Amino acid sequence: MAYVYQMPFLSKLNIDKYIRDILNCNILSTVKMTWIILPQMVARKKGIIINISSLSAMRPFPLIAVYSSTKASVDFFSQALDAEYSSHGIIVQSVLPSFVKSGLTTIFCDSFLTRAEAYARSALNTVGLTRKTTGCLSHSIQGCALKWFLPEWLHFSPAGMALQLFLTNLFMKKQK
Template sequence: MSLLFANSLLNDALALIGALMCLYYFAKCSWGLLVGARAYILPKFWRTDLTSYGDWAVVTGATAGIGKAYAHELARRGLNVVLISRSLERLRATAEEIEQQQGKKTKIIQADFTSGAEIYGPIEAALKDLNIGILVNNVGKTYTMLPCYFLDVPNVDKEILDIMNCNALSVLMMTRIVLPHMLERKKGVIINISSEAGTHPHPLLTMYSATKAFVNFFSRALNAEYKSKGIIVQCVLPLLVSTNLTRLETSIFVKQADDYVREALNTVGIREQTNGCLAHAVQHFVIEMLCPEWLRLTQMSMKNLKRSCEKRRLLLEKYKMT
């Protein structure tokens, strides 16, 4: 009798736990959908006027991929743009394109962000008299087309310094340059491009992932510090975008840079941390559900990772041949 009673009690308890779990996931999914609609659908019809933050936007790594798309889109939305990259030729071509297509002013600054702190004096001098409303810390590099073990990174000593300077130091120094002027005017937007790889440790992309986690943490903490002073610090965490960095064709998973940035800019003032577009937000949500961090770091996942790296190597070889 008492065994029967205990059995039915256990059944009831399990049914209650099941019902609570269903309710939890239902509430989580519904909340995710609401937040997603607010961030990615509503701004298509109603969005922040970015010119209200200042006349100029500054974009690092502005002559290709996501940075170039930001430069164009910011000009399309009414801002003049400062472009910073290494190649003078590409800077001039992009500036001309923006002036012709968007009818806004541009200024170019040639700088290599893999260099150390010495490049920031001249950058600060070049930006001195501009009313900068938006800074996009976009420049970033990875060290090899094929993910690999830390010690197998080609020319590892140089790559350590290059990636720290380019992906981390640039974000700190550019912020240090523009933030005081934004604070004087009590308004400004700093958009830092991190990566999905900055949300969890990524073996075989270890240094890249760690620098992107740095950008993620820096942005969120800085936002908390300066939010009440009128400054928005947004951290953007893209998944895959078709650019020179990824060498991937566009697909339902891989966004085209222009489309990606159009959606990402719509989220300024709405999301402090964002995957940038609806497709990436959904992918992030699914990855989080199916692949928790402990699972990603197991030896089984490492084997899968190595297998997919091999596939990518073959894909890149094909890319080189065409």
């Protein structure tokens, strides 16, 4: 589950339901599903778990604070679990995509989105090679750009948040 629009924490509509849904979908389901399937994998001495985090877990993201923090949780959980169970023959991979065309990104222009099939194919090629991946080259470049060109002091400032909103609006489908 993601977010529809970027806005401060208290400005969200139905915030109580949003909080419950997003914590359940993004964190609780990931941890509980792992708890259900991992014992069988340990018994077989092999298994692959791929958890979908997000590029927004690379650092805390203002205006999508809840989403960003649930995705950081998925990333931390996956990496820690990989360390715990790699000696049992199990791979746990954390995938941090940027924007991919899906039901969650219908508000964005298609030209800005990576096709889901191409993204999945590229990300799957990294399984077994790395415990954490952005999944494809263009998303790695976006991750590097975020790290190198948007210093944390700017990212967390009002100007950084305004820039974040401006860039998001730039890539949104224009309302007719």
